[in-house]
Amino acid sequence: MTTYRTVRGMRDFLPADLAKRRFVEEKVRECFNFYGYDEVETPILESFDLISAKAGDEIRHRMYAFKDLGGRMIALRPEITPSIARVVANKLRTEVKPLKLGYIANCFRYDNPQMGRYREFWQAGFELFGSSHPVADAEVLAVNNELMRRLGFTDFSIKIGHVAILRQVFTDEGVAEADQNRLMELMDKQEHTKAYHLLSDLKVSDDCQATMKGLFKLRGTDWKNLLEKGRQLLQQKEGALAALDNLEAIIGFTRSLGVKTELFMDLGFARGLEYYTGMIFEVFVPGLGIALGGGGRYDHLVELFGGEPLPAVGCAPGIDRIALALEKKGLFPDQLTHVEKVLVVSIQKELLPKALELASNLRKQGVAAHNEVTGRSVGSALSYAGKKNYRYAVLVGSTELERQCVILRDMKAEAQREVPITNLFNEIAFR
Amino acid sequence: MTTYRTVRGMRDFLPADLAKRRFVEEKVRECFNFYGYDEVETPILESFDLISAKAGDEIRHRMYAFKDLGGRMIALRPEITPSIARVVANKLRTEVKPLKLGYIANCFRYDNPQMGRYREFWQAGFELFGSSHPVADAEVLAVNNELMRRLGFTDFSIKIGHVAILRQVFTDEGVAEADQNRLMELMDKQEHTKAYHLLSDLKVSDDCQATMKGLFKLRGTDWKNLLEKGRQLLQQKEGALAALDNLEAIIGFTRSLGVKTELFMDLGFARGLEYYTGMIFEVFVPGLGIALGGGGRYDHLVELFGGEPLPAVGCAPGIDRIALALEKKGLFPDQLTHVEKVLVVSIQKELLPKALELASNLRKQGVAAHNEVTGRSVGSALSYAGKKNYRYAVLVGSTELERQCVILRDMKAEAQREVPITNLFNEIAFR
Numbered sequence: 014m015t016t017y018r019t020v021r022g023m024r025d026f027l028p029a030d031l032a033k034r035r036f037v038e039e040k041v042r043e044c045f046n047f048y049g050y051d052e053v054e055t056p057i058l059e060s061f062d063l064i065s066a067k068a069g070d071e072i073r074h075r076m077y078a079f080k081d082l083g084g085r086m087i088a089l090r091p092e093i094t095p096s097i098a099r100v101v102a103n104k105l106r107t108e109v110k111p112l113k114l115g116y117i118a119n120c121f122r123y124d125n126p127q128m129g130r131y132r133e134f135w136q137a138g139f140e141l142f143g144s145s146h147p148v149a150d151a152e153v154l155a156v157n158n159e160l161m162r163r164l165g166f167t168d169f170s171i172k173i174g175h176v177a178i179l180r181q182v183f184t185d186e187g188v189a190e191a192d193q194n195r196l197m198e199l200m201d202k203q204e205h206t207k208a209y210h211l212l213s214d215l216k217v218s219d220d221c222q223a224t225m226k227g228l229f230k231l232r233g234t235d236w237k238n239l240l241e242k243g244r245q246l247l248q249q250k251e252g253a254l255a256a257l258d259n260l261e262a263i264i265g266f267t268r269s270l271g272v273k274t275e276l277f278m279d280l281g282f283a284r285g286l287e288y289y290t291g292m293i294f295e296v297f298v299p300g301l302g303i304a305l306g307g308g309g310r311y312d313h314l315v316e317l318f319g320g321e322p323l324p325a326v327g328c329a330p331g332i333d334r335i336a337l338a339l340e341k342k343g344l345f346p347d348q349l350t351h352v353e354k355v356l357v358v359s360i361q362k363e364l365l366p367k368a369l370e371l372a373s374n375l376r377k378q379g380v381a382a383h384n385e386v387t388g389r390s391v392g393s394a395l396s397y398a399g400k401k402n403y404r405y406a407v408l409v410g411s412t413e414l415e416r417q418c419v420i421l422r423d424m425k426a427e428a429q430r431e432v433p434i435t436n437l438f439n440e441i442a443f444r
Numbered sequence: 445m446t447t448y449r450t451v452r453g454m455r456d457f458l459p460a461d462l463a464k465r466r467f468v469e470e471k472v473r474e475c476f477n478f479y480g481y482d483e484v485e486t487p488i489l490e491s492f493d494l495i496s497a498k499a500g501d502e503i504r505h506r507m508y509a510f511k512d513l514g515g516r517m518i519a520l521r522p523e524i525t526p527s528i529a530r531v532v533a534n535k536l537r538t539e540v541k542p543l544k545l546g547y548i549a550n551c552f553r554y555d556n557p558q559m560g561r562y563r564e565f566w567q568a569g570f571e572l573f574g575s576s577h578p579v580a581d582a583e584v585l586a587v588n589n590e591l592m593r594r595l596g597f598t599d600f601s602i603k604i605g606h607v608a609i610l611r612q613v614f615t616d617e618g619v620a621e622a623d624q625n626r627l628m629e630l631m632d633k634q635e636h637t638k639a640y641h642l643l644s645d646l647k648v649s650d651d652c653q654a655t656m657k658g659l660f661k662l663r664g665t666d667w668k669n670l671l672e673k674g675r676q677l678l679q680q681k682e683g684a685l686a687a688l689d690n691l692e693a694i695i696g697f698t699r700s701l702g703v704k705t706e707l708f709m710d711l712g713f714a715r716g717l718e719y720y721t722g723m724i725f726e727v728f729v730p731g732l733g734i735a736l737g738g739g740g741r742y743d744h745l746v747e748l749f750g751g752e753p754l755p756a757v758g759c760a761p762g763i764d765r766i767a768l769a770l771e772k773k774g775l776f777p778d779q780l781t782h783v784e785k786v787l788v789v790s791i792q793k794e795l796l797p798k799a800l801e802l803a804s805n806l807r808k809q810g811v812a813a814h815n816e817v818t819g820r821s822v823g824s825a826l827s828y829a830g831k832k833n834y835r836y837a838v839l840v841g842s843t844e845l846e847r848q849c850v851i852l853r854d855m856k857a858e859a860q861r862e863v864p865i866t867n868l869f870n871e872i873a874f875r
Binding site: 021023060063077080266271383 | 511
């Protein structure tokens with residue numbers, strides 16, 4: 014007999030695990046909806062052209078790409094950003110701005126499966142298109158902050174940086190964009206020494222090298238002081254100073270928005286994607302080595318995908334990672350897996366219709382009353398009710414029925430008593 | 445500039461359309477959860493072996509199948525049943541029975557796109573494993589009935605049949621299973637004449653031919669009378685009579701379960717899949733030519749996918765088709781697209797932090813207060829609030845602020861007045 018298995022790197026979500034993922038998804042959706050971000054959904058299959066247009070090599074070599082029966086080269090999306098940019102550039106081009114969109118979606122990458130990493134993974138996101146004002150950046154941070162609180166995290170921090178500071182320093186020095194991207198990539202990987210070497214190879218001025226080294230050191234939670242030090246370091250560098258002012262304004266607005274979370278500022282911080290043009294951030298909880306999500310400003314995103322220029326700031330909370338963190342910290346609520354419910358069983362076979370009717374009436378009143386559907390003995394049915402965590406069993410028997418009563422069994426207390434049918438709902442309605 | 449498009453046959457769900465799909469999904473989930481069906485989710489990518497094992501030619505030739513980077517032949521699921529059978533046969537093998545599972549999932553088929561038909565479509569389902577008792581069949585019908593009511597349909601009917609009646613007649617006559625499948629396929633396509641010809645070619649007895657012709661005529665809403673006629677037609681045919689009794693028992697139990705919906709009985713009714721072994725059904729609303737969903741009993745399903753024998757009955761409500769029907773009948777609730785909300789705008793730039801703070805406080809009290817995030821003029825912000833259907837705008841200006849007040853503008857009435865900040869929540873809290 015053949016045994017069929019899941020494809021390597023894929024997951025079956027059984028009820029307990031799925032309930033957890035749905036809990037996270039629901040919190041994310043609730044949260045971005047509350048702030049006015051409308052949910053959209055794009056297809057899993059996209060044209061290879063779209064997906065590969067701006068993808069880094071890391072993604073490009075790990076795509077599920079193939080030809081469909083019509084000969085089109087298509088791919089399972091490895092990320093959502095290109096799809097959202099496509100929709101904004103085309104179908105939502107004429108919508109009033111700002112445009113605030115949210116999404117929750119699965120993506121596919123042929124990565125090496127390992128603990129907590131799968132080839133199909135869930136990603137949420139929300140993006141604000143049409144504002145370059147720092148309050149827009151602050152709002153995205155505030156929604157992330159509220160999401161973490163709503164999920165039940167009390168102890169988390171936000172790492173914040175700004176790619177335009179260093180990019181402006183490089184641009185002023187005449188460093189080509191491709192070289193800037195290489196530098197950013199090294200920074201993203203925390204390979205500062207390699208970044209120094211690359212900068213030497215590029216033969217930039219001593220002043221520029223010193224500025225970069227200086228910025229790399231500006232890391233910590235005392236962001237007011239770090240901003241002040243940054244300002245000293247960047248004297249005369251107008252573009253970089255403007256970026257620093259932008260970062261300060263963003264932080265100020267997050268405070269007006271009620272964000273009290275600790276900020277870890279890092280002026281040498283970069284994120285993988287080349288899209289970013291301004292503020293960037295990542296969200297961390299202690300004891301988990303990876304960011305639960307992150308984002309930033311990418312003002313050229315829509316243009317990159319064929320749209321008209323439109324400033325944008327957004328983020329991507331990782332559903333899988335958040336679920337992992339909630340699990341590790343024991344923050345999933347108990348009710349996810351414990352639903353109060355009632356199993357209705359007939360003692361005599363001929364009373365089955367009466368039992369069905371009783372269950373149906375309870376359901377009409379909103380009680381999750383389930384029917385015993387196998388025709389097995391009362392003992393087997395009760396044993397099932399115990400294993401499945403039923404709160405009550407209702408036994409419908411001829412003796413009690415003559416008195417218009419049924420037996421109500423409390424499965425936890427393992428006690429039972431006779432109850433008039435007319436009182437049944439009140440006896441088991443859950444307060 | 446490149447314009448990227450969706451791949452042919454795929455859909456973008458923009459906010460209004462997605463809200464509708466989510467409404468349907470939520471009703472389905474709510475409904476099967478209430479009856480004790482636990483949600484599971486299986487991966488979109490499955491092994492080609494699993495997917496093609498029992499698929500009919502129609503599905504097999506329309507699959508998105510390809511080799512992954514590891515050389516595995518994989519496919520995007522064209523239906524969910526094999527995946528659910530795989531999970532039940534393996535991971536849930538030792539679970540207590542009955543096992544009640546539900547799911548909501550997207551599937552992929554390379555069909556010709558046309559009005560309302562796409563290459564990515566949404567399918568729900570719920571299945572009851574581990575009971576061959578007719579009350580299990582009745583429960584699946586009852587959940588479908590409740591789902592239709594919860595969705596808002598008042599005028600719908602359930603078409604019901606039983607494949608074991610005719611199959612038993614054929615089996616008694618010595619018709620091979622492959623030929624039976626061909627006959628069932630013709631019946632499914634309503635090609636009765638071709639079925640008669642095939643039966644003649646198979647050289648079955650006149651009695652058998654007469655029985656089939658007789659059963660084909662037993663169609664209508666007067667199911668008690670039709671069952672009686674069926675009984676006369678099937679005299680002496682014990683197997684077929686037992687199937688007829690089973691159908692009668694199922695219908696009886698649906699009545700105990702409170703199902704009052706009109707049943708259209710059709711004893712010559714068959715459904716596409718060869719899996720079916722007993723009762724089958726489809727749900728219809730008037731004026732829509734297609735079934736919104738359907739299902740039946742398939743007692744060998746789990747075995748077919750490598751599991752131990754386990755009776756099963758289930759169904760598959762079509763999410764896309766239900767949405768289409770709700771749309772056509774105008775049954776989607778208004779609130780899906782009209783959320784009451786408040787836009788908070790600062791009149792003077794320097795009051796932006798104060799406006800952010802006010803909005804943040806309203807949110808803490810549960811009001812969907814949104815920030816104006818672009819820095820534009822008050823006039824532009826109000827025009828935006830109008831276009832986006834905001835219920836209120838709150839204007840924060842220095843004159844009113846001196847009196848601890850703000851301006852509350854009713855966007856529908858186009859009227860505004862001064863309101864003390866301390867009263868703001870009570871003035872706009874939605875009752």
